[in-house]
Amino acid sequence: MKIKVGVIFGGESVEHEVSIISAVQAMKHLNEEKYEVIPIYIAKDQTWYTGNMLKDIEVYRDLDLLKRFSKKVVLTKKDKEFYLMKTNGVFRKEITDIDVILPIVHGHGVEDGSLQGYLETLKIPYVGSNVLGSALGQDKVVMKQVMISEGIPCVDYVWFYDTEYELDNEAIIKKIKKLGFPVVVKPATLGSSVGISLVKKEEELDEAITEAISYDSKIVVEAAVENLIEVNASVIGNYESQDVSVLEEVMGVDEFLSYRDKYLGGGKKTGSKGMASTNRIVPARLDEKMTLEVQELAKKVFKVLNLNGVCRIDFLIDKKSKKIYVNEPNTIPGSLSFYLWDKCDKPYDMLLDEIISLGLRRYKAESKKIRSFESNILSNYGGTKGAKGIKGSKSLK
Numbered sequence: 001m002k003i004k005v006g007v008i009f010g011g012e013s014v015e016h017e018v019s020i021i022s023a024v025q026a027m028k029h030l031n032e033e034k035y036e037v038i039p040i041y042i043a044k045d046q047t048w049y050t051g052n053m054l055k056d057i058e059v060y061r062d063l064d065l066l067k068r069f070s071k072k073v074v075l076t077k078k079d080k081e082f083y084l085m086k087t088n089g090v091f092r093k094e095i096t097d098i099d100v101i102l103p104i105v106h107g108h109g110v111e112d113g114s115l116q117g118y119l120e121t122l123k124i125p126y127v128g129s130n131v132l133g134s135a136l137g138q139d140k141v142v143m144k145q146v147m148i149s150e151g152i153p154c155v156d157y158v159w160f161y162d163t164e165y166e167l168d169n170e171a172i173i174k175k176i177k178k179l180g181f182p183v184v185v186k187p188a189t190l191g192s193s194v195g196i197s198l199v200k201k202e203e204e205l206d207e208a209i210t211e212a213i214s215y216d217s218k219i220v221v222e223a224a225v226e227n228l229i230e231v232n233a234s235v236i237g238n239y240e241s242q243d244v245s246v247l248e249e250v251m252g253v254d255e256f257l258s259y260r261d262k263y264l265g266g267g268k269k270t271g272s273k274g275m276a277s278t279n280r281i282v283p284a285r286l287d288e289k290m291t292l293e294v295q296e297l298a299k300k301v302f303k304v305l306n307l308n309g310v311c312r313i314d315f316l317i318d319k320k321s322k323k324i325y326v327n328e329p330n331t332i333p334g335s336l337s338f339y340l341w342d343k344c345d346k347p348y349d350m351l352l353d354e355i356i357s358l359g360l361r362r363y364k365a366e367s368k369k370i371r372s373f374e375s376n377i378l379s380n381y382g383g384t385k386g387a388k389g390i391k392g393s394k395s396l397k
Contacts, residue, residue, distance in 0.1 A: 002033075002034060002035055002036045003034060003035050003036070003099050003100060003356070004035070004036045004038060004096065004097060004098050004099045004100075005030060005035045005036065005037055005038065005098075005099070005100055005101075005102050005356065006038045006040050006075070006084070006098040006100070006101045006102065007023055007026065007027055007030075007037060007038065007039050007040060007101075007102045007104060008040045008042065008101055008102070008103045008104070008105060008115065009022070009023030009039075009040070009041060009042070009103075009104045009105055010023075010041045010042040010043060010044070010105070010110075011042045011044075011046070011105050011107070011109055011110035011115070012042075012044050012045075012046055012108075012109050012110075013105070013106060013107035013108050013109055013110055013111075014107060014108070014190060014194045014195075014215065015106035015107035015111075015190075015194065016044055016107075017060075018106050018107075018334060019104060019105050019106045019107075019110070020041075020057070020060055021057070021334075021335075022104050022106070022332075022334055022335050022336060023039070023104040024055065024056070024057045025335055025336075025338070025348075026102070026104055026336060026348075026352060027039060027055050028055070029338070029348040029349050029352060030349065030352055031349045031352075031353065034353070035356075037055070038050060038084065038096060038098060039051070039052070039054035039055055040073070040075070040084070040101075041054050041066075041070070042105075042110070043063070043067065047067075047072060048072065048073050048074060048075070049066070049067065049070040049071060049072060049073065050070060050071050050073045050084055050095065051069065051070035051071055053066070053069060053070060054066070054070060071086050071095065072086065072087045072088075073085060073086055073087060073095060074087055074092070075098070075101075075122065075124070076092075076122075077122050077123065077124070081097050082097060082098045082099075082122065082124045083095070083096065083097050083098065084096050084098060098124070099125065100124075100125040100126065100127065100356060100359060100360060100363075101119055101124055101125065101126040101127065102126070102127045102128075102352075102355075102356065102359075103115055103116070103119075103126060103127065103128055103332065104332060104336070105332060106332060106334065107138075107190060107194075108138070108189050108190060108216075111134060111137075111138060111331060111332050112134055112135055112137075112138035112139070112189060113130075113131040113132070113134040113135035113138070116128070116129070116130060116131045116134050117131045125359055125360055125363035126359055126363075127309050127355050127356055127358070127359035128308055128309040128310075128331065128332055128355070128359065129305075129306070129307045129308045129309060129311070129331045129332075130306070130308065130362075132306060133305050133306045133307045133308060133331060134331050136305045136306075137305060137307065137311070137328075137329045137330065137331035138189050138331070139188055139189050139218075140186060140188045140189070140220045140328055141159045141188050141218060141220050143305065143328060143329065144157060144220075146304065146305065147301060147304065147305075147326060150300070150304045152297065152300060152301060152304065152326050153297075153323070153324060153325050153326060154325055154326055155222045155223050155225060155316065155325045155327075156179055156222070156223045157179070157220055157221060157222040157223065158172070158175045158176050158178075158179060158220070158221045159188065159218065159219065159220045159221070160172050160175075160218075160219055161217055161218055161219070162213045162216075162217045162218075162219065163217075165209060165213065165219070169206070169209075172209075173202070173205060173206075176205065176221050177202065179221065179222075179223040180223060181199065181200055181201055181202070181224075182198055182199055182200045182224040183198075183199050183205075183221050183222060183223060183224055184196060184197070184198055184199070184221070184222045184224050185197045185199055185205070185208040185209055185211075185212050185219065185220075185221050186212060186219070186220050186221070186222070187212045187213075187215040187216030187218075187219065188216055188218035188219060188220045189216055189218065190215055190216060194215065195211055195212050195214070195215040195216070196212075197211060197212070198224065209221075225316040225317070225318050225323075225325060226318055226320070227318050227319045227320040227321070228316060228317070228318070228319075229249060229284075229285075229286075229316075229317040229318075229319050230249070230250045230314065230315070230316060230317075230327075231247050231248065231249055231250070231284045231286065231294060231314075231315045231317055232247065232248050232250060232312050232313065232314050232315065232337075232340070233245055233247050233248075233294055233295055233298040233312070233313050233315070233340075234298075234310060234311065234312045234313075234333065234337035234340045234341060235298050235299060235301075235302040235307070235310070235311055235312075235313060236309070236310045236341075236351070236354060236355065236358075237302065237308075237358070238308045238358055238361075238362065239303055239306055239308075242299040242302050242303060244295040244298050244299055245337065245340040245341055245343070245344050246282060246283045246340055246343045246344055247282075247283055247284040247286065247291055247294060247295070248280045248281070248282045248283075248284055248339075248340055249280060249281040249282075249283075249284035249285055249286075250279070250280050251279040251280060251281065282339075282340070282343055283343070286317075290317075290322065290324070293324060294315055294317075294324060297313070297315070297324065297326060298313040298315075301313050301326055301329055302329070305329060307329065307331055308358060308359070308362060309332075309355040309358055309359065310333065310336055310337060310341075310351065310354075310355050311329055311330055311331050311332075311333060311337075312329070312330040312333035312334075312337045312340075313326065313328075313329050313330075314326075314327040314328055314329075314330065315327055336348075336351065336352075336355075338351055
């Protein structure tokens with residue numbers, strides 16, 4: 001019997017289209033002999049849809065047409081099984097049952113633990129990092145605080161909220177100037193390089209911060225790494241064991257790897273294949289010692305943040321000083337970093353098998369943990385005090 005895999009993608013995120021690209025790629029590579037693939041698309045208005053047509057990237061050229069011919073659904077639990085239910089006003093009809101969820105989502109509101117929290121509430125098996133790991137991977141400030149506490153090297157940075165900048169921008173700018181220019185200004189909880197600016201002088205700072213604030217309430221400003229080499233490693237595993245991929249050295253036409261470099265092919269109108277289309281050198285042009293150091297750091301980050309499934313850890317290296325800094329983890333990386341595992345003799349279908357297996361294994365292990373007690377401590381609760389409490393609550397009606 002085939003395992004029914006619900007692939008969730010989309011969502012109200014600036015990385016909505018990136019998620020679609022990654023999901024369609026994955027659905028085409030899931031082994032049809034093992035899995036029945038059920039696409040679950042979350043539109044930007046947060047309505048959920050399903051239908052086989054959603055496996056075709058061409059469908060997303062006309063979202064209105066897509067919504068007209070696919071089915072509106074909700075995910076629900078019935079007894080101990082999970083179903084996609086077709087919704088039509090107050091009426092619901094079962095479409096299919098689902099065994100496991102494969103989230104291929106990017107960005108705020110989906111990758112950041114929000115979707116994972118919903119899946120945890122339903123108690124449905126799912127692939128990837130849990131709520132905490134996902135949240136840590138999305139917030140560039142908190143992740144740095146955790147990593148630094150574990151001795152993981154990060155660049156010097158300043159962070160602040162939008163209201164703090166509005167109230168006293170001079171104090172914030174004074175802190176930033178201590179980092180020295182150039183600096184990189186980022187929204188703290190976005191990905192895919194959205195809203196990021198490289199600032200070379202103080203006069204450009206306000207515009208860059210204003211741009212970042214338009215996306216997020218929390219802003220991080222980092223000291224730019226000189227003589228920069230950007231290197232990425234992918235990690236597969238859980239807290240027990242981790243495997244790390246070959247390293248990639250990413251190349252961009254911009255001064256840092258931008259959204260355009262990652263997903264618009266450097267501005268070319270040839271269509272996007274997601275992160276798989278980014279200009280890169282594999283393996284990265286690092287000596288053996290530095291390669292091993294990056295790979296060990298990647299595994300450490302994965303374990304410290306309690307990640308699961310497949311992720312990508314991004315690094316910044318000063319090629320002159322040989323200093324390595326962890327930039328950030330991507331808990332659900334673009335294209336699931338399959339192009340790195342291809343170089344490790346792990347084809348995409350095998351990668352998907354492995355992360356689905358990890359998700360199911362975690363679900364079974366978590367099911368054995370004590371999460372609730374059979375006893376009810378309120379069964380013998382009573383007395384005058386309790387009665388008054390009940391009477392008082394009635395008087396408020």
